[in-house]
Amino acid sequence: MSDHTMEHDRLRESTALYVLEALDELERAEFERHLATCADCAEEVRSLRTVAGALPLSVPQVDPPFALRSRILAAAGAQAKKSPTVVAMPSAPSSSSRLSRAGWLSAAALLVLSAGLGVYSWSLGQQIVGLRERLTDVIAQLDRSQEETAVAVRTASATQTRLTVLLAPDMRQVDLEGQPAAPRASGRAFWSRSRGLVFTASNLPPLPRGRTYQLWMVSADAPVSAGVLSPDQSGGVAETFSTPTDVPAPVAIALTIEPEGGLPAPTGDKYLVGLTH
Ligand SMILES: [Zn+2]
Structure with missing residues (x-):
């Protein structure tokens, strides 16, 4: 396994945290170094940003950010309580706090992203409904103008046939x-x-x-x-x-x-x- 692959496997889980700006400075610097050399992670970041970007645009009236925040905090609290042994381990304080924070941040990231995905697909759905309505309008307009053209062609052709008969030598x-x-x-x-x-x-x-x-x-x-x-x-x-x-x-x-x-x-x-x- 190459260094790059190992690094990629290790950092892949940081993608969501990175998009949510939940990495600390060192983690972020490390991730960005990797990002500059990894097309897969760059693509992942781009697609997660699209999802996360749809969130603030679409939710302001329903006020879910507050509810979401409470759920995230609750999830974070539950996660912290669930890992007391890790937290209590004095030999590895930095890694334990990092683990538990990564744990609840991952939960938070999942919540935000799944809410984001829901909103995103809802907003896509709305766009599709809008597009479909416009398409129906355009098709109706085309039908109308086609009918008008057909009537005009019929009239012209009937007139021509009539003239042909009227002008016939016999x-x-x-x-x-x-x-x-x-x-x-x-x-x-x-x-x-x-x-x-x-x-x-x-x-x-x-x-x-x-x-x-x-x-x-x-x-x-x-x-x-x-x-x-x-x-x-x-x-x-x-x-x-x-x-x-x-x-x-x-x-x-x-x-x-x-x-x-x-x-x-x-x-x-x-x-x-x-x-x-
Ligand atoms: Zn990568």
Whole structure:
């Protein structure tokens, strides 16, 4: 075993006392000499200081220092009473007083450090709670801005699709008239076999619960569903549908009311009808 290792083993227990400034001058000088050459002890001192440093910051309101001090003093008293033989040994007075003092100081150091650790972990806990709250806020903000971005992207892309249909060279416009079920309603369809169908309407009656409007491309063979739609509160709607490029040429476009989700073939009242020319 090297001199350094022996010294390290002997002085290691002084670390806590050193941090608490409980070593006498000679002990401190010796420990500091060792500290300058020992990375392990230096690291130990650093970590104990972190713990001890959290103590005065976090306890002032609860007044534990006084209670703690009483406990330390009580512990010290008990320790002193427990070692009367050592104290009474006249042949080794300096070592005995050193032993007993080191004993109760170690107890004191343990109490302070464990209280310190408790406070330290409590304060870490508080910091984590605070950080978690801030993180939740930030995530909520991100979610909001992502939603806004998504809405903007959807709007932009719907607008672009609409323009694509409206500007298509094969675009055909069909005006739809309100039927007896919705005499005030009117609509307009823009259909391009290559690019899809844009449908707008206004003054559509509000839908009963469990019902939807469904748009049909009516050919000589059979009506083909373009899709379902719900008007806004004022009865207006603007929707874009992609339609099969091989759909039979429609002779009319019609809007009916159907059960929610729509049906493969129309069953309900016609609300709007327009003939292609
Ligand atoms: Zn050491």
